[in-house]
Amino acid sequence: xxxxxxxxxxxxxxxxxxxxxxxxxxxxxxxxxxxxxxxxxxxxxxxxxxxxxxxxxxxxxxxxxxxxxxxxxxxxxxxxxxxxxxxxxxxxxxxxxxxxxxxxxxxxxxxxxxxxxxxxxxxxxxxxxxxxxxxxxxxxxxxxxxxxxxxxxxxxxxxxxxxxxxxxxxxxxxxxxxxxxxxxxxxxxxxxxxxxxxxxxxxxxxxxxxxxxxxxxxxxxxxxxxxxxxxxxxxxxxxxxx
Amino acid sequence: xxxxxxxxxxxxxxxxxxxxxxxxxxxxxxxxxxxxxxxxxxxxxxxxxxxxxxxxxxxxxxxxxxxxxxxxxxxxxxxxxxxxxxxxxxxxxxxxxxxxxxxxxxxxxxxxxxxxxxxxxxxxxxx
Numbered sequence: 001x002x003x004x005x006x007x008x009x010x011x012x013x014x015x016x017x018x019x020x021x022x023x024x025x026x027x028x029x030x031x032x033x034x035x036x037x038x039x040x041x042x043x044x045x046x047x048x049x050x051x052x053x054x055x056x057x058x059x060x061x062x063x064x065x066x067x068x069x070x071x072x073x074x075x076x077x078x079x080x081x082x083x084x085x086x087x088x089x090x091x092x093x094x095x096x097x098x099x100x101x102x103x104x105x106x107x108x109x110x111x112x113x114x115x116x117x118x119x120x121x122x123x124x125x126x127x128x129x130x131x132x133x134x135x136x137x138x139x140x141x142x143x144x145x146x147x148x149x150x151x152x153x154x155x156x157x158x159x160x161x162x163x164x165x166x167x168x169x170x171x172x173x174x175x176x177x178x179x180x181x182x183x184x185x186x187x188x189x190x191x192x193x194x195x196x197x198x199x200x201x202x203x204x205x206x207x208x209x210x211x212x213x214x215x216x217x218x219x220x221x222x223x224x225x226x227x228x229x230x231x232x233x234x235x236x237x238x239x240x241x242x
Numbered sequence: 243x244x245x246x247x248x249x250x251x252x253x254x255x256x257x258x259x260x261x262x263x264x265x266x267x268x269x270x271x272x273x274x275x276x277x278x279x280x281x282x283x284x285x286x287x288x289x290x291x292x293x294x295x296x297x298x299x300x301x302x303x304x305x306x307x308x309x310x311x312x313x314x315x316x317x318x319x320x321x322x323x324x325x326x327x328x329x330x331x332x333x334x335x336x337x338x339x340x341x342x343x344x345x346x347x348x349x350x351x352x353x354x355x356x357x358x359x360x361x362x363x364x365x366x367x368x369x
Contacts, residue, residue: 002331014244020244067260069260070259070260071260072260094245096245096254097245097246097247098245098246099244099245099246100244100245106245157319160260162254162265162268164247165247165248165251165254166247166248166249166251166252166254166255167365168246168247169250170247170304187296204265204268205264205268205335205336205344206261206264206265206267206268207262207263207264207265207267207344207345208261208262208264208265208268209272210264211262211264211265218342220264220335220341220344221342224335224336224337224338224341224364225249225338226337228337228338
C-alpha cells in the first residue's frame with residue numbers, strides 16, 4: 001500500500017506591491033512525491049491564483065528552483081520525504097536575490113543576461129567536458145560528439161550566494177563558472193569581463209553555490225580555477241606571451 | 243519589484259538560516275573581523291591613556307586583572323586565531339588547494355583553533 005503523509009505546505013505569497021505573507025495548505029501526499037508535485041496540487045485543486053515556474057519535471061530546464069525550508073532546491077527532484085516529516089510543515093519560498101514577479105516566480109532576466117555576457121556554452125564537445133564517472137567505452141577523444149552543458153541555469157547558486165545578496169552587479173557563481181568553462185584562452189575578451197570589481201575577485205568563498213548546485217557544475221571550484229586562469233593570462237601579458 | 247540584491251541587505255551575511263558549512267565559515271569570518279576591528283578602536287582608546295600620565299595608564303592596567311576583562315581578552319585571542327586560520331583556508335582554496343575538501347579544511351582548522359584557544363585560556367587564567 002502506498003504510504004501517505006499529511007503535511008502543511010506553507011507557501012510564500014506576494015502579488016504586485018504587497019508584502020510577502022504565507023498561506024497554509026493542508027494536504028495528503030505520498031512522501032516519495034516531489035516538492036513540485038505538492039506545489040502543483042495547490043494550483044490544481046486549491047488555489048488557481050498561485051504562480052510558480054516549472055517545465056520539464058526532470059531537472060533539465062532548471063525552472064522550478066525555490067527555497068524549501070530555507071534552502072535552495074530544484075523542487076522537481078527534491079522528494080518530500082527528504083525535507084519534512086509526516087504531520088510537519090513544509091515551507092516554500094521564491095529564490096533570493098531575484099525580483100519576485102508573483103508568489104514563487106522570480107524574474108531571471110538579469111541572470112540570463114550575465115550568462116550571455118560571458119558567452120556561456122549551451123553545448124560543448126565531449127573532449128572539453130568534465131565527465132562525472134565516465135563509462136569505460138565513453139568516446140572521450142572524439143570531438144564530433146557534443147553534450148549539453150552541466151549548468152541548468154536554475155539560479156540556485158545566485159540565490160544561495162551571500163555576496164550576490166548585496167552586489168547587484170556581481171556576475172555570480174553560474175556566470176563565472178560558465179566563463180571558466182569557456183576559458184580565457186579560447187575567448188581572451190573574458191579577461192576584461194571577469195577580472196574586475198564585480199567579477200571573479202568578488203567571490204568571498206562561502207561555497208554555498210556548490211552546496212546547493214543540483215548539477216555537476218561545482219561553481220566554487222570553477223571560480224577558483226578561473227582565478228588561476230586570470231592570473232595566468234595576466235602573467236602571460238606581463239611577459240609578452242599573450 | 244522586491245527581493246533584488248541590495249547593499250542594504252548586508253545583514254543577510256549574518257543570517258545562519260539555510261546556510262551550510264562554507265556559509266558558516268563565511269559568517270564566522272565576518273563576525274570575527276568586526277570584533278577585531280572593534281578591538282582595534284578600543285586598543286587605540288586605551289593607548290590614549292598613556293597621554294594622560296602614568297597614573298591613569300597604571301590604573302587601567304590594573305583593571306585588566308579583572309576576570310571579565312580577561313574574558314574579553316580571550317575573546318580577542320579566539321577571534322584572531324579563528325579569523326587567521328579561516329583566512330589561511332581561503333588562501334589555500336583560492337589557489338586551488340583543497341577546494342573540493344573545503345569543509346574538511348574548515349573543520350580541521352577549527353580543531354586547531356580550539357586547541358590554541360584552550361592553550362591561551364590556560365595560560366591566561368592559570369599561568
